[in-house]
Amino acid sequence: MEFAFTEEHLMIRDSAERFLASASDSLAVRASMSRADGYDPEVWQRIGLELCWPALMVPERFGGMGLGFVELAILLEQSGRFLLGSPLFATACLATPALLLGDNPVVQERWLSAIAAGETTATLAFASGKGWDAQSVQTIAQPAAGGFVLDGVYTQVVDGTQADLLVVAARNPGSEGASGISLFALDADTAGITRTALPTLDQTRRLARVELHNVVVSDAQLLCGPDQGWAVLHDSLQIAAAGLAAEQAGGAQQALDLTLAYIAERRQFSRTIASFQAIKHRCADMMLQVECARSAVYYAACVVQEHLDPDGDVAVASELTMATATAKIHASEAFFHCAAESIQLHGGVGFTWEYDPHLYFKRARASEQLLGTPALHRERLAAHLFGEDA
Known part of the structure; x- marks a missing residue:
């Protein structure tokens, strides 16, 4: 596969760079870090209403721009460059893919339209512990008249306290592994939902603990049932890993x-x-790692784009696991290496508050753990290559 930016891609990249250079400079990043919500609402309003970044990957029938994941990856790379504090990653990379891959048109119409309009932020909550295998989904969806009652805990939910929409994973009572997992679209203000902000190493990205206590949901809120719940969740997490890798690059x-x-x-x-x-x-080594990471990221972005496109190339789309794991491995290691070297090469001022390298070091370390460490993705890659995905 040969890849080169088109004129449209370059325009998207340059406009994002110009905007973020002023809206998310060092002073703006530090101001956002001191806020309870972790981002400037005025900047987010401009992103949602003027620049329409959350609408980028939403189909036109829902009011979106109908572009692909490659264009989103370009924006995410620039947002990672400038440490943008915003719900963009959670909304566009975690919740939107899950909504797109689901099979409830009513839920899709309601929430994707709101996301495209810049009116709604969203995130995905799935794990009750570390990892992102099917066993980490421990919330129970107890069948009830006309719907379900959800009980469980989700840890380290990205932007969990700020999101308007929670896409949550839960399993049928007694089910194990990848079977019996469903996805639900919940208004974050639903009775029984408790959201608690967590202290984080990286203050430019907020995490939360989300608890569900006897949360009553209707069948109409079911994004996808247990027959395809894990497949949708697994693909959504892989897509999110590719988006995070773009940020890291x-x-x-x-x-x-x-x-x-x-x-x-x-x-x-x-x-x-x-x-x-x-x-x-040392600088040449840093540049080599950056270029390797960027190549892996945009290959993964192309694969994701084919995977999401109903008319996409099936052969390319089948490489989703390999491409996203490779991108996350290279991007995680490149970012941490470059951030650590930046502190070292800045000398005595490298770790001081007045200089920025420590901000990138914290983001690099936190992002390395988010959605799987390089070691975890190497295991995923090995399992895929040896046909042990199940």
């Missing part, structure tokens, strides 16, 4: 850019430290 690039700018000014022994051969080698 952008963060790695910015860590490299910050380092290059600093070493070009810092002088030692009457010359800039950028002229030292050892420094050049």
Whole structure:
């Protein structure tokens, strides 16, 4: 597969870069970190209503722009570069794919239209512990008259306290593994839902603990039933991992850019430290990792786009597991390496509050754990290659 940005792709990238350079500069990021909700509502309103980023991947029949995941990945890379604090990732990468892959047209019409209009933020809640295998779904959906009663806990839900919509996974009583899992679309204000903000290493992305206590839902809120619940959830998580990898690639690039700018000014022994051969080698290693991560990310974005397209190339779409795992591995390792090197090459000021490398280091470490570590994705990749996905 050969990939090159079209003129439209370049326009999307450049406009996002210009917007975020002012709306999410260092001062804006630090201001958002001090807020309870973790982002500036005015910036998010501009993103939703003027720039229409949440609508990018929503089909036109729901009021969206009907573009693909490649275009979204371009935006996510830039948002990662500038550490944008917003519900964009949770809404566009976690909730939207689950809604698109579900089979309830009424739920899709209501929520995808609201997301496209910039009126609603959303997220996906699925795990009661670490990991993202089917066994991590432990919330119980007890059948009741006309619907279900949900009881359970979800840990580390991205933007869980801010979202208007919660797409949640739950399993039938007595079911195990991948069987019996359903997805539900819940208004976040539904009675019985408790959301608690969690302290986080990365203050630019908020996580929450979401508890469901006797939450009554109707059959109309069922996004997909137990016959396809795990398939939809699993694909949604893989798509989200590809989106997160795009963010990480952008963060790695910015860590490299910050380092290059600093070493070009810092002088030692009457010359800039950028002229030292050892420094050049370390920067070259950083650039190599960034480029490898970016290549893996956009390959994964192309595969996701084919997977979501009803008329997409089946052969390409079948590589979803391999492509998303590879992208997450390379992007996680590249971002952490570049962020750590950035602190080292900034010298004594690298870890101080006044300089930005520590912000990227925290985001790199937190993103490395989110949606699976490189070790977990290597296991997924090995299982896929040896035909042990089940």
